Amino acid sequence: MSVQAKVSDVVRIPVRPGGERAYDVVLGEGLLGDLAETVAGRTRAAVIHPAALRTTADAVVADLRANAGVEAHAVEVPDGEEAKQLRIAGFCWDVLGRIGFTRDDVIIGLGGGTVTDLAGFVAASWLRGVDVVQVPTTVLGMVDAAVGGKTGVDIDAGKNLVGAFHQPLTVLCDLAALATLPAVEVRAGLAEVVKTGFIADAAILDLLDDDPTGAAHLPELVERSIRVKAEVVSGDPREAGRREILNYGHTLGHAIEKVEHFTWRHGAAISVGMVFAAELSRLVAGLDDATADRHRELLTRIGLPVSYRGDRWPALLDAMRVDKKSRGRRLRFIGLAAQGETVILDSPDTGLLIAAFTAVAPGGLALPEAP
Ligand SMILES: NC(=O)c1ccc[n+]([C@@H]2O[C@H](COP(=O)([O-])OP(=O)(O)OC[C@H]3O[C@@H](n4cnc5c(N)ncnc54)[C@H](O)[C@@H]3O)[C@@H](O)[C@H]2O)c1
Ligand SMILES: O=C(O)C(=O)C[C@@H](O)[C@H](O)[C@H](O)COP(=O)(O)O
Numbered sequence: 029m030s031v032q033a034k035v036s037d038v039v040r041i042p043v044r045p046g047g048e049r050a051y052d053v054v055l056g057e058g059l060l061g062d063l064a065e066t067v068a069g070r071t072r073a074a075v076i077h078p079a080a081l082r083t084t085a086d087a088v089v090a091d092l093r094a095n096a097g098v099e100a101h102a103v104e105v106p107d108g109e110e111a112k113q114l115r116i117a118g119f120c121w122d123v124l125g126r127i128g129f130t131r132d133d134v135i136i137g138l139g140g141g142t143v144t145d146l147a148g149f150v151a152a153s154w155l156r157g158v159d160v161v162q163v164p165t166t167v168l169g170m171v172d173a174a175v176g177g178k179t180g181v182d183i184d185a186g187k188n189l190v191g192a193f194h195q196p197l198t199v200l201c202d203l204a205a206l207a208t209l210p211a212v213e214v215r216a217g218l219a220e221v222v223k224t225g226f227i228a229d230a231a232i233l234d235l236l237d238d239d240p241t242g243a244a245h246l247p248e249l250v251e252r253s254i255r256v257k258a259e260v261v262s263g264d265p266r267e268a269g270r271r272e273i274l275n276y277g278h279t280l281g282h283a284i285e286k287v288e289h290f291t292w293r294h295g296a297a298i299s300v301g302m303v304f305a306a307e308l309s310r311l312v313a314g315l316d317d318a319t320a321d322r323h324r325e326l327l328t329r330i331g332l333p334v335s336y337r338g339d340r341w342p343a344l345l346d347a348m349r350v351d352k353k354s355r356g357r358r359l360r361f362i363g364l365a366a367q368g369e370t371v372i373l374d375s376p377d378t379g380l381l382i383a384a385f386t387a388v389a390p391g392g393l394a395l396p397e398a399p
């Protein structure tokens with residue numbers, strides 16, 4: 029495989045986080061060829077990637093060596109959430125040490141959200157911060173993970189609990205990469221697209237109603253989602269306030285991921301989390317029935333899960349307490365008062381939390397009996 033030439037129109041979406049690096053998210057087909065120009069002048073590049081993208085990574089390395097004069101190295105990491113581990117960050121740091129990576133060298137994150145999160149974290153921590161170019165190759169990576177500078181790894185105590193904010197140099201979303209993406213991964217990415225629809229851009233939901241596979245409108249869905257994320261992150265890069273809306277569905281979603289030992293896809297977990305958030309919003313924020321019901325209907329049509337085991341409630345509640353939105357002993361959720369109108373649900377009553385969870389637990393809660 030060789031790096032493709034540019035074949036289509038390119039859209040540039042600005043991310044302008046005040047006080048932090050400004051950059052563009054570039055969206056089009058055949059963008060890998062842009063990498064040589066982007067990193068020209070650097071001495072070294074480390075291309076962090078999973079096995080599934082080995083051929084692409086090798087082609088990028090060859091291109092950077094031949095056309096940018098950069099000493100490029102492929103750094104292969106485990107697949108999926110297995111990559112987002114301190115042990116794997118340690119492996120990457122060892123490689124960087126071995127190849128003598130300096131402050132003006134550049135890391136390239138080539139892969140799904142797990143890889144861009146890991147590569148971003150390695151870049152944030154190596155020598156206290158080096159540049160990273162994000163090249164997301166999944167729907168989820170393009171519409172969400174690679175944009176906005178949240179980087180990190182999972183630990184036993186929970187999801188993304190160790191990390192840093194570190195904005196990339198640029199984000200290259202090459203839609204051609206999605207040709208090899210398995211359908212189950214497309215569906216997982218659509219969960220974040222649906223999230224963006226409910227919190228901000230209702231047109232997204234209409235496009236998915238029209239074709240729940242996403243295929244008919246994929247470039248538009250990706251572009252619309254990136255535009256929302258870019259706008260939110262530009263206004264609040266360090267999540268001091270409004271950026272929290274991007275966490276819609278994530279409080280329960282991340283808890284499910286933890287309880288399932290990170291074997292669930294992120295998109296699948298937040299799909300259940302959004303149905304729960306919608307039920308809670310119906311109970312405490314006056315969300316209308318049509319919008320609340322639309323969550324379950326649309327996510328089901330896409331093929332995403334909308335329910336979870338009732339007997340796991342105590343473990344989920346424990347996991348939610350270390351969510352980054354929690355303050356002291358207060359659990360906080362992102363809710364919806366209406367389509368596109370987010371609200372903070374601060375310390376909802378336990379009975380209402382249980383009522384909302386019961387709506388996503390088909391067999392009921394089946395809590396352990398009191399001794
Ligand atoms: N930093 C953020 O703001 C942010 C936002 C959303 C999600 N995330 C994180 O993103 C992660 C999920 O990302 P994901 O859904 O992309 O999962 P992923 O990175 O595990 O990728 C999914 C699978 O697709 C494979 N793959 C990737 N690109 C491919 C391609 N083009 N062709 C074929 N196979 C390919 C991968 O090897 C993997 O097996 C989670 O860890 C989540 O927490 C981060
Ligand atoms: O970019 C954000 O901000 C988000 O919350 C986007 C989420 O989709 C993403 O899963 C993020 O990694 C969650 O962040 P966390 O701070 O809850 O770990």
Ligand SMILES: [Zn+2]
Pocket residue numbers: 172220278294298
């Ligand atoms: Zn997410």
